[in-house]
Amino acid sequence: MKEKITEQSIRLFEKKGFTETSIQDIVDSLGVTKGTYYYYFSSKEELLMDIHIKYIKNLVEAQEKILYSEHNNCKEKLAEIVYMLIGNIDNQGPSAKIFFREMKNLKPEHLEKIIPIRDQFRINIEQLIREGIDNGEFKEHLNAPIIALGVLGVTNWSYQWFKPEGSKSAKEVSDIFVDMILNGVAK
Amino acid sequence: MKEKITEQSIRLFEKKGFTETSIQDIVDSLGVTKGTYYYYFSSKEELLMDIHIKYIKNLVEAQEKILYSEHNNCKEKLAEIVYMLIGNIDNQGPSAKIFFREMKNLKPEHLEKIIPIRDQFRINIEQLIREGIDNGEFKEHLNAPIIALGVLGVTNWSYQWFKPEGSKSAKEVSDIFVDMILNGVAK
Amino acid sequence: MKEKITEQSIRLFEKKGFTETSIQDIVDSLGVTKGTYYYYFSSKEELLMDIHIKYIKNLVEAQEKILYSEHNNCKEKLAEIVYMLIGNIDNQGPSAKIFFREMKNLKPEHLEKIIPIRDQFRINIEQLIREGIDNGEFKEHLNAPIIALGVLGVTNWSYQWFKPEGSKSAKEVSDIFVDMILNGVAK
Amino acid sequence: MKEKITEQSIRLFEKKGFTETSIQDIVDSLGVTKGTYYYYFSSKEELLMDIHIKYIKNLVEAQEKILYSEHNNCKEKLAEIVYMLIGNIDNQGPSAKIFFREMKNLKPEHLEKIIPIRDQFRINIEQLIREGIDNGEFKEHLNAPIIALGVLGVTNWSYQWFKPEGSKSAKEVSDIFVDMILNGVAK
């Protein structure tokens, strides 16, 4: 039941927004009562927190699996991370939108648990770029922190428009992006 | 007074969110009463609509001024658009955040007026890329719609983290991004 | 309207208790809506606080008027205080019951404003007894603090049973009590 | 277990109040579940009723043991009752507070069983005073019902402030009160 409430809430929060979705909306769509909700969650924010934690932890985990694999060079690792993020939209898209949009609804004491994990994700990319610079895969003059934010922009923004069922597959889109990031668009 | 209400609301909506900011909050922070608000706006949504329309119209206007200038080539136009967007954060950052985050609070009939303008902005970039391909500035095989979304990702995402008073200026950041987009990071 | 809400609430709180009386009960009995209540009070506790402050301030004021009058000796002052308290039941009885019974519903920061005034009332009686000992009106060996609490017990308890419209008037009851306190019941 | 629930509830009801203490609070503090509670009690009110009945029956019993002893005169019996009541605060204080404060939470049909016993306690004191008047121990002109209420005021009020571990013992306090009641404070 807790699982069902969480899943349904993700769907509703994505569509209407966290504040705009009432507990009543959630329980009505499941055919239970508000009491049931509060049997499993002590507040509305706790549910939001659950969604945030689960999403970002999964993401860092998937990222670090790629980073710590020994088979690839930096370019390939970067490509895999981009692909992982865009491929993720299929089943984690709604969670991601909630993550980016609703974080302000968490209280400071909850934010404290989320922010460092989110930052870790960014720092990991920064670090990957530095590695690539050091081993000669990437250009020497790059500003790693800003480039990392650029890469994150490309991938995170795709949550706003990418439709897995659309004309381009996740693989096609990420190939295009990786090519742009690595080689640029200029002739 | 209408101006003052709008400005103050942008500040509050950005900080706390649209739904989380009450009309009471707005008028309190201006030292007037709710009656005053309703003298100038017929609803809360109307104010949000005003903010959206003003933001996106300004943006397209600035973009088209760059596009229709005859002095530059496509690369330079792209660079100027990126710089315009990031330089914009200084005074339009709050509006931009509201634009990206609160659009879901507009009713369908209002959305209908916003979406086409927003799309125009994206299509203009798409078109610029096509132009660059055609005149040999950009690579031939590029997928213009996806690349346009990549560029938008880089710039729009910077509203989440770029601080005009930070260690890098808007010009420095956009130079880094333009270099990445045009030439890539790979050696 | 604020006045009307307060008066009606005192009546309801006395009869049913503070926690057992809902805002709905209050506004229903006045034929207004909950919104009206919250226009005048920011919370349920604020109203309770208002009632407490008003009651205890009035009481200390009336007490000090008696104490600082120069015409009477200590015995007479004590008698007048007893009479004031019991005579008070007619229009302040409900407030008094609320004061004694519902104080636990105030938050610590509110209690801090009430307790010192309440204590002042007790200390004033203690002081009066000391004065009477010093000037020879009262017995020398008396324990002033405990006696003060005894006197308060006699008067405060009467809020539980005294009915102004009953067979004994406030004057008659307080005469009996004053006689008991001053002269005792033993032959 | 029923015993344990009752004891724990008395502690909680005294500290936080009956309405403010939830069944959940009670069972949590005992490490059991709500089902357990409802195995032993059919409602929340039944528990409150149990506490009331037990308290007042014990009290009348102790009082009547004093009254029906043949060794003492009326003055001594009065003194013993006062001492019994104040000495009682040590282990019955919480029950007493609940008795005085939470009676309003009982339904009329339950109140009907409590009120007569409570009244009996008062009437017994009234009767003792009459006896003392008749046998010449007390003054002739006394109004027995009012004096009884005065005595009850002195003792019952002490539940609000008397601390068994404080600087005065129950014996000392009751001696002071008995002296005041019997002989008065005036020289």
Next chain:
DNA sequence: GATGAATGAGATTTCATTCAT
């Protein structure tokens, strides 16, 4: 132009109680 009183719908949350296991 602006105020302040009032509304009514709806939000989150609490909680006594029930009941199948």
Next chain:
DNA sequence: TATGAATGAAATCTCATTCAT
């Protein structure tokens, strides 16, 4: 004896909106 899931009614509080002045 005891549990844990679920209910439903009610509580406090918020807020966009209206309107007479």
